[in-house]
Amino acid sequence: MHRPSHRSARPPTPPDPAVLGALLARHGWRRRGGTPGAYSRWTPPDGTGTSLLLPESRGYPDSADLLTEALTALERSPAPSARDILLSLRVPGDEIRWRREVPDPGVPAAVWAAQERLRAGARAMLLAAALAAHEPAGYHGARHRRRAEAALDRLLVGPAPGGRELTVFLPVGSEEGGGRPVTTALLRALYAARDATDYQRATGGREAFESAVEAGVCQELTEAIITLVRGSEGIRMDLHWSPTTGPPEGFAAHPEPVEFSPGDLPVLREAGARYVRNEPSVPVRLTGAVVRMRRDRPGGAGVVRLRVLTGAEVTQVRIALGEDDYRIAGHAHLLGLPVRVSGRLESRGGFRRLADAAGVMPVTVDDAERDRLLKTLQENPDFFEEACEGE
Numbered sequence: 001m002h003r004p005s006h007r008s009a010r011p012p013t014p015p016d017p018a019v020l021g022a023l024l025a026r027h028g029w030r031r032r033g034g035t036p037g038a039y040s041r042w043t044p045p046d047g048t049g050t051s052l053l054l055p056e057s058r059g060y061p062d063s064a065d066l067l068t069e070a071l072t073a074l075e076r077s078p079a080p081s082a083r084d085i086l087l088s089l090r091v092p093g094d095e096i097r098w099r100r101e102v103p104d105p106g107v108p109a110a111v112w113a114a115q116e117r118l119r120a121g122a123r124a125m126l127l128a129a130a131l132a133a134h135e136p137a138g139y140h141g142a143r144h145r146r147r148a149e150a151a152l153d154r155l156l157v158g159p160a161p162g163g164r165e166l167t168v169f170l171p172v173g174s175e176e177g178g179g180r181p182v183t184t185a186l187l188r189a190l191y192a193a194r195d196a197t198d199y200q201r202a203t204g205g206r207e208a209f210e211s212a213v214e215a216g217v218c219q220e221l222t223e224a225i226i227t228l229v230r231g232s233e234g235i236r237m238d239l240h241w242s243p244t245t246g247p248p249e250g251f252a253a254h255p256e257p258v259e260f261s262p263g264d265l266p267v268l269r270e271a272g273a274r275y276v277r278n279e280p281s282v283p284v285r286l287t288g289a290v291v292r293m294r295r296d297r298p299g300g301a302g303v304v305r306l307r308v309l310t311g312a313e314v315t316q317v318r319i320a321l322g323e324d325d326y327r328i329a330g331h332a333h334l335l336g337l338p339v340r341v342s343g344r345l346e347s348r349g350g351f352r353r354l355a356d357a358a359g360v361m362p363v364t365v366d367d368a369e370r371d372r373l374l375k376t377l378q379e380n381p382d383f384f385e386e387a388c389e390g391e
Helices: 017-026 063-076 080-090 108-134 145-151 180-203 207-215 219-229 262-278 323-335 367-379 383-390
Strands: 030-035 039-043 052-055 093-100 165-171 235-240 258-260 282-294 302-310 316-321 339-346 353-362
Touching: 017 030, 017 039, 017 052, 017 063, 017 080, 052 063, 063 080, 080 093, 080 165, 093 108, 093 180, 108 145, 108 165, 108 180, 108 219, 165 180, 180 207, 180 219, 180 235, 180 258, 180 262, 207 262, 219 235, 219 258, 219 262, 282 316, 282 323, 302 323, 316 323, 316 339, 323 339, 323 353
Parallel strands: 316 353
Antiparallel strands: 030 039, 039 052, 093 165, 093 235, 235 258, 282 302, 282 339, 302 316, 339 353
């Protein structure tokens, strides 16, 4: 997640006065008079510091000058909310705030640790939402992780003073990679997790967590919540839609905040463990390049690691192979050829292991590429045995 400086948070062009006014009100700034139909005066939440003048619309003759002066006042303002307002203006996106109730950490090392825990938990929560936005599952493991992480590339993150508060801005964007699917997935999943937790604590029933998977609840989300709640008195998440885009269809204009407390931890831990146990293995037929081979003695079975090219949305898999399949994988490795193999991706280990592997076969390449690879093998006749028997 990117962390822009205070100066770099300034938008490249003067904002819409209505958008700036909405952000000022959202962050607790107070409107104190002005000239009706012309401009309004705003002061920081604590009532101290420099006030700013905001035109009612771009039609006001001096609107451009007033907006520029307002941005300068925000840049110079000591109010903590000023930077968040500038970031919201620069990034036309949704705003998510986390508040973690912790005592004053005191020493710098403890402050740093609290900040890192808050950032790590928030990112893990957003990653869980990005995974759910792609495809709901009780446990994602390594599946779809590259796609989900790519969806978070354009996030902007504010400071985390004292490890208590953190704001993240998700650009809405119209192009692929916009943050709105992540925002909506996160909101749905948090509400469902809260409801399921309340239901299990009240009744002892676990079925609410089972149905919550379709709403985006997963082991990754429960683990993120646990990370944030552990060692605190509780956490609170607030979501505000982009003032330039507004709420998506079917969502409230002002979503209710979601809170979790230490009393929720046993239920969340149990639900997360159950999601891992219950997520079924996935039959796949994948193609990958051999990147590592190992067996305990010459001849016999061995273990190979494939870098997955197609067939499964994971980066690498580990496969136990019999002697014949191991030798085929070794030949393909030395020839620079990928192999195709069928099996079941097991949830145990995060979908990084292929069980019941069968049908290992090199993937053919064109004649020119094959001639080049064969020439390499002929120039190194002893390399194959060394590679297969020595790893």
